[in-house]
Amino acid sequence: MTEATHRTEPPAAEPAGYDPSSIERKWQARWEQQGTNNTDLTGGVRPFYALMMFPYPSAEGLHVGNLFAFTGNDIYGRFQRLQGHTVFEPLGFDAFGIHSENYALKVGIHPEQLIPRNIDNFRRQLKRAGLMVDWHHELSTTDPRYYKWTQWIFLELYKRGLAYKKRAAVNWCPNDKTVLANEQVIAGACERCGAQVEQRFLEQWFFRITEYAGRLLQNLDWIDWSESTKTAQRNWIGRSQGAEITFRVQDYWEFAGAATVAQTSTSEMTAQPVDIRVFTTRPDTIFGATYLVLAPEHPLVDVLTTDQQREEVDVYRANAAKQDIVSRKVNREKTGVFTGSFAINPATDAPIPIWIADYVLMEYGTGAIMAVPGHDERDFEFAKVFGLPIVYVVAARHPGAGTAAHVDSQNRDEHPPLEEPYTETEHAHLVHSAQFTGLSVEEALPAITAWLAEHGHAKSIMNYRLHDWCISRQRYWGPPIPIIYCERCGTVPVPEQDLPVELPYVENFKPDDTGISPLARVKSWYAVSCPACGAAARRETDVSDTFLDSAWYFLRYPSTHFDDRPFDPALTERWLPVNSYIGGNEHAVLHLLYSRFVTMVLHDAGHLPFEEPFTKFRAHGMIIREGAKMSKSRGNVVNPDEYIERWGADTFRTYLMFLGPYEEGGDFRDQSITGVRRFLDRLWTSALEVRRDGSGSPEVLRKLHQTIRKVTEDLPRLQYNTAVAAMMEYMKVLRARERTPHIDEVLPLVQLISPFAPHIAEELWERFGHDRSVFDAGWPSFDPALAAEELMTLAVQVNGKLRGTVQVPRDTGQEGALSAALAQPAVSRFVPGAPKKVIFVPGRLLNLLV
RNA sequence: GCCCGGGUGGCGGAAUUGGUAGACGCAGGGGACUCAAAAUCCCCCGACAGGCGACUGUCUUGCGGGUUCGAGUCCCGCCCUGGGCACCA
Numbered sequence: 001m002t003e004a005t006h007r008t009e010p011p012a013a014e015p016a017g018y019d020p021s022s023i024e025r026k027w028q029a030r031w032e033q034q035g036t037n038n039t040d041l042t043g044g045v046r047p048f049y050a051l052m053m054f055p056y057p058s059a060e061g062l063h064v065g066n067l068f069a070f071t072g073n074d075i076y077g078r079f080q081r082l083q084g085h086t087v088f089e090p091l092g093f094d095a096f097g098i099h100s101e102n103y104a105l106k107v108g109i110h111p112e113q114l115i116p117r118n119i120d121n122f123r124r125q126l127k128r129a130g131l132m133v134d135w136h137h138e139l140s141t142t143d144p145r146y147y148k149w150t151q152w153i154f155l156e157l158y159k160r161g162l163a164y165k166k167r168a169a170v171n172w173c174p175n176d177k178t179v180l181a182n183e184q185v186i187a188g189a190c191e192r193c194g195a196q197v198e199q200r201f202l203e204q205w206f207f208r209i210t211e212y213a214g215r216l217l218q219n220l221d222w223i224d225w226s227e228s229t230k231t232a233q234r235n236w237i238g239r240s241q242g243a244e245i246t247f248r249v250q251d252y253w254e255f256a257g258a259a260t261v262a263q264t265s266t267s268e269m270t271a272q273p274v275d276i277r278v279f280t281t282r283p284d285t286i287f288g289a290t291y292l293v294l295a296p297e298h299p300l301v302d303v304l305t306t307d308q309q310r311e312e313v314d315v316y317r318a319n320a321a322k323q324d325i326v327s328r329k330v331n332r333e334k335t336g337v338f339t340g341s342f343a344i345n346p347a348t349d350a351p352i353p354i355w356i357a358d359y360v361l362m363e364y365g366t367g368a369i370m371a372v373p374g375h376d377e378r379d380f381e382f383a384k385v386f387g388l389p390i391v392y393v394v395a396a397r398h399p400g401a402g403t404a405a406h407v408d409s410q411n412r413d414e415h416p417p418l419e420e421p422y423t424e425t426e427h428a429h430l431v432h433s434a435q436f437t438g439l440s441v442e443e444a445l446p447a448i449t450a451w452l453a454e455h456g457h458a459k460s461i462m463n464y465r466l467h468d469w470c471i472s473r474q475r476y477w478g479p480p481i482p483i484i485y486c487e488r489c490g491t492v493p494v495p496e497q498d499l500p501v502e503l504p505y506v507e508n509f510k511p512d513d514t515g516i517s518p519l520a521r522v523k524s525w526y527a528v529s530c531p532a533c534g535a536a537a538r539r540e541t542d543v544s545d546t547f548l549d550s551a552w553y554f555l556r557y558p559s560t561h562f563d564d565r566p567f568d569p570a571l572t573e574r575w576l577p578v579n580s581y582i583g584g585n586e587h588a589v590l591h592l593l594y595s596r597f598v599t600m601v602l603h604d605a606g607h608l609p610f611e612e613p614f615t616k617f618r619a620h621g622m623i624i625r626e627g628a629k630m631s632k633s634r635g636n637v638v639n640p641d642e643y644i645e646r647w648g649a650d651t652f653r654t655y656l657m658f659l660g661p662y663e664e665g666g667d668f669r670d671q672s673i674t675g676v677r678r679f680l681d682r683l684w685t686s687a688l689e690v691r692r693d694g695s696g697s698p699e700v701l702r703k704l705h706q707t708i709r710k711v712t713e714d715l716p717r718l719q720y721n722t723a724v725a726a727m728m729e730y731m732k733v734l735r736a737r738e739r740t741p742h743i744d745e746v747l748p749l750v751q752l753i754s755p756f757a758p759h760i761a762e763e764l765w766e767r768f769g770h771d772r773s774v775f776d777a778g779w780p781s782f783d784p785a786l787a788a789e790e791l792m793t794l795a796v797q798v799n800g801k802l803r804g805t806v807q808v809p810r811d812t813g814q815e816g817a818l819s820a821a822l823a824q825p826a827v828s829r830f831v832p833g834a835p836k837k838v839i840f841v842p843g844r845l846l847n848l849l850v
Numbered sequence: 851g852c853c854c855g856g857g858u859g860g861c862g863g864a865a866u867u868g869g870u871a872g873a874c875g876c877a878g879g880g881g882a883c884u885c886a887a888a889a890u891c892c893c894c895c896g897a898c899a900g901g902c903g904a905c906u907g908u909c910u911u912g913c914g915g916g917u918u919c920g921a922g923u924c925c926c927g928c929c930c931u932g933g934g935c936a937c938c939a
Contacts, residue, residue: 231854280939364938378937465938667862675875725874795870800920802870839919844869847919
């Protein structure tokens, strides 16, 4: 497998520079022995928590994408340390979950044996990469000392009514034999194995995240996160402002008579008025609502269906139930059935038919809609299929032709000739809408809502697309949900002192297609006595979602040494919220949203003094390889071990940061690493041959201070590629004209490179006679006076065309610049007389208009 | 369909946010060193046209318009591409 990554076998010959393997081994041992990377959590000054997304320890080992993420974070953390912060950079392992379990099944080794092995391999690789990680605070989500508190969090939510159980249609993967979250279903297929997903009904535990939708959305306005991540969360939460409108079902017997069907059995029910609530974002189009549609699962469907329509409705509902959730969403051909009943449009008082159709989803809004085929594409399609009336109540105002006259005439027609719905809202006006005719959509929206509300038919409402979070998994490799079912007491939470509910060792943990967790086969484990009454009871046999494990791990890191509390209040106060979090945007919605939710709940429960866990979040980009996506099947996956072996961790790290803008990602090219290695080799050579007598050249020192400024500005902005480029540029100046560099010219460069290439920096720092780590030496400051150029170069344009450049003293004004420019023949030959106008941009250019 | 990114030399990518387009690096060419090769060091390197010549001119940031003294950068209309969401009323 790994051989495939050697596309072009690189030259085996050793470059003439430094020897990374001995230096890196030496310093990694030294850091460990001297505790260089350990954080003084109680005594340090200016605490800075630099968090990276913990990896799931796959058997394949560390992915280069992980290292790209971690290195970027490490540089940020090291830079903060060099700026005088006490930096905490912990790392752990997200080792529960389907990934690990499926792999264990595949290779036939129990995850209890497999996971520690993988973790050891990961830790080895991570240490080799030279990260400033404090390994004393390592954690694994599979450790009972950790998941005890994952279960505790579940109970906290349960206590607050935020965890509940309901029978729900779930996505079922027939191959992995498990329920999938909607997010794990990609285009109707399981995101892991690609199998077609089906629908099943199971009792599931949910977290009421929808209750927090408003806050989760609102806080996005002030947290310092990548804009792309915030946008993704906003879309995911999906707020829409609209109205809930009530339609009264038309008196039953009146309809029954007309339909000549005897309805004696249900006639009593119709004595009670039946109301249907619909959600709409376009209450202004109510005059065009020509029918209602309910989701097939809507509870009112039974009541509304007439005997005559019963059979057809039942068949349709049965079909809808059989279909999996996903294909129901993917299949866009409109189908539906008439219930036989009518409702009254509260705006027009006209009776309109009530249909059921699977394009209306029970999970969103009220599970019912008013259909306005004239102004909604889905309703339009549906109306076309079933020949339902299409009424246009909004039209563009045509210049000159008066108000939508053509629409008026067309509406008199039985079959409106317009072949599409009119969905514009801008520059659109109402027609056929009684007293509202002529209003713009913008004006009509509040007016009609208010008018309906006055008569008790509507209220303004906010709707969210976000669904509650289904956290049960019918799987083995996760923390058992700490609930006990007792026949007498019902659902009983496991008392806190009985936590953790340990996951038992189960030899055969393979899920089967009963939809029941493997734990349900272990009677010795699930048969317990009720904690409340002592009667025979049964444990919940589902485990919780991996995303719950990862929704709070950052709270645990500082407190890993406590067993009697999930997170110590004093340490939490001191270290949280996280100062800087860097990770991939693939977690923009799930992990990051769930973490925010859990933090908010814990805050509301009085456990945390803050409600947002990550003050600052930045999404890094993706790395591709030689222009193509990396994948196992392509055989083009970068194995970090091989590259670190060949080039050294310092070179590898620096190259990863140099190959493209960190927040956008880049293209990993084997050939290009050479350049970074050459740069470090030159640094090494220059450092070893420095002279200590005399002083550095002013010209070189000027460039040095400009470089210090550039790197100091770039690092906090994560602009690592240009920071490296700036140091390379300085290297050129340093080594120009075969001069021997002075120690004052090199020493600060060693500090500047140290976040990128920590080992070589430590080695050189030591060779320069320091006995403490370069990471305790602070950051070089730049002197603006030293960095300033005496001369400035002005671009000289004539009529906007570049005709030359001119070097003038820094404080030269327009007059001086002009005469200097005109002194150049290359310029003056284009300037016949006095320029008509002169544009002077200090420090930039001079543009002469002639 | 909707929402975000992104289109710059042979390649990866820079560009002070409207001011000398192509920094830095790779690859390539030439030279020095060497018996030779590798490594190392130095020089050249967007395209086209003219000249023996250190040069001179023209063009050039996906396409078409516009604003401006000046546009890779701003505005309008397209094309291509990567990612996310998708019957959400």
